[in-house]
Amino acid sequence: MLKKLFGKREVPVVELASHGLKFEVPRGKTLLEAAQDAGIGFPCDCKVGTCGTCRFKLLDGKLSELNSAAVCLSGxxxxxxxxxxCxxxxxxxxxxxxAGLVSEVGPPPSLFEGKVASVTPLSHDIVELRLQLNRPLTFIPGQYADLRIDGxxxxxxYSFAEAPEQGSTDxxxxxxxxxxxxxxxxxxxxGDRVGFALTLRGPLGQFxxxxxxxxxxxVAGGSGLAPIKCMLEKALLDQCVRPVTLLYxxxxxxDLYCRHAIAELAASWPAPFDYIPVLSTEDAQSDWTxxxxxxxxxxxxxxxxAQSQIYLCGPPPMVDAAESIALRAGVPSDAVFADRFFDRSKPGAISSGTGTA
Ligand SMILES: Cc1cc2nc3c(=O)[nH]c(=O)nc-3n(C[C@H](O)[C@H](O)[C@H](O)COP(=O)(O)OP(=O)(O)OC[C@H]3O[C@@H](n4cnc5c(N)ncnc54)[C@H](O)[C@@H]3O)c2cc1C
Ligand code: FES
Incomplete structure (x- = not known):
């Protein structure tokens, strides 16, 4: 009845004046979600209003905000x-x-069908999840993908953890x-999840x-090692000769995992490669040296x-601390790159009705 009185609400269309592209935004979706659904490489790293990567300038029209107190935008x-x-x-x-699309530096995101190929324990609380996709995927090491399962x-x-030797992988x-x-x-x-169907949307992110x-x-913490390992594997394939320090x-x-893979990487690296594991609550009486x-x-x-590039990945408090130490030590802000593993406990992580993570 109401529909009859007021007519059907039109689906808003967003025009990217900078790129001559247009996409529709279905009800309840954020601009970022709709752009990614449309295969547009809208930049994003955190999806919770913290990193500022998805900032855009509003030229015309009206919008509402999930979190009006976004810390990365000044008054x-x-x-x-x-x-x-986001x-x-x-x-x-x-x-x-x-300012720019992710697809200007890498492949645009798209949707893949897949299933769980294997789940292998790497430590007491980290597993390697390997998927089998319906077609090969190309990504830049450091990027991530969004996984979705029914229910x-x-x-x-999740960040890609392994660099494909041939540039893409299924x-x-x-x-x-x-x-x-x-x-x-x-x-x-x-439970045993091998064979379960899922969808993957990616590649995403600027890291x-x-x-x-x-x-x-x-500097990596927890499963934040994944994109760092992936980036360094690719750099080795590309014959990178820069010295590396990896603080974990x-x-x-x-909690230390992938030690063998990191040792192999360090042994093959053509320049100095220091792997430094650091433990915060290890028993003082243990054999840890x-x-x-x-x-x-x-x-x-x-x-x-101060002459280095700094790559930070893992839990947001660790990344925040490392970022501020690096900046205070004189590293220029454009030489610090961070990937924060936010989860749904962060306000703003869950958008109305659509549930992004
Ligand atoms: C760019 C990016 C890359 C990432 N890469 C990785 C990676 O490579 N590896 C990895 O392990 N993780 C990664 N993460 C984190 C990952 O996406 C998930 O957030 C994480 O695995 C938790 O998912 P979950 O479904 O188990 O937890 P969720 O169900 O999402 O819950 C997470 C926490 O939030 C709490 N919570 C749930 N709902 C609410 C709510 N409404 N209000 C308040 N609290 C709530 C839960 O109790 C729990 O403690 C990444 C995150 C981002 C943003
Ligand atoms: S602020 Fe939107 S993706 Fe980080």
Whole structure:
């Protein structure tokens, strides 16, 4: 009856004035979700309003925001019309300006059908999840994909953990850490999931190794090792000769994983490669002779830190701490690259009705 009185609500259309592209935004979807569904490589790293990667300038139209207190936009940005794709729901059709598309540096995202090929334990709380897809996928090491299964609301993001030797793969793999109370990881860890159907949307994200000559410093925590390992494997294939320091943070010895793969990488690397595991709560009486403390703090002792590129990945508090230490130590902000593994406990992670992760 109401529909008859007021007519059918038109689906808002977003025009990317900077690129001559248009896409529709179905009801309840964010601008970012709709762009990605349309195969447009709208930049994004966190999807929770924190990284600022998805910022765009609103030229015309009206929108509502999931989280109006986005920390990565200043009051001045806001007054100048800057908004976040992951937090914006169009109310009317929009015209926007975007600085660049992910597809200008890598393949555009698309949807793949797949199934679980294997689940292999890597540590007490991390597994390697390997998929079999219906067709090969190309990605830039450092990027991630959104996985979706029937019965769990919303997608979950996982970073590619292995660099394909031939540039693409139909058997991508991920490192998934169990999150207490988490829907997807509880499902994955509590049963034999081989053969289960899922969909993958990707590749997504901007995290990747950037061209430079100076040292590469990586700081990873938990399954944050996955994209770092993947990036370094690809750099080795590309005959990178830059020195590498890889700081890996865990609580106890049992958290250290992929040590053999990292040792092989270090042995094949044509320049110095230091792998430094750091444990924060290892028993003082144990046989551990390596570094202790918070992994981010270990950045400070590194030689040539200010001349290095810094790659940070893992739990947001660890990444935040490492980022501020690096900046305070004189590393320019455009030489610090971060990938934060946000989950749904972060406000803004769950958009109305559609449940992004
Ligand atoms: C870009 C990116 C890349 C990532 N890459 C990886 C990776 O390579 N490996 C990896 O292990 N993880 C990665 N993550 C994290 C991953 O996407 C999932 O968030 C994680 O696996 C948890 O999923 P889950 O379904 O088990 O937990 P969820 O069900 O999403 O729950 C996570 C936590 O939030 C709580 N929670 C759930 N709903 C709510 C709510 N409404 N309000 C408050 N709290 C809530 C839960 O109790 C739990 O503690 C990445 C995240 C991002 C953003
Ligand atoms: S702020 Fe939107 S993707 Fe990070």
């Amino acid at each position: 001045e940005d806001f007054r100048d019309g800057w908004r976040l794709g 937090q914006s729901i169009p109310v009317t059709s929009l015209r926007i300006h975007l 769990i609301d919303g997608a979950r993001s 058997r991508p793999c991920f490192h998934v850490r169990r999150v207490p109370g988490g829907a997807f990881t509880t499902w994955l860890f509590e 990747r190794l950037r061209q430079a000559d100076g040292p590469i410093v990586c 943070g865990g609580r106890e010895q049992r 390596g570094q202790r403390g918070l992994v981010a703090d270990k950045l400070l002792g590194l030689p040539e830190l």
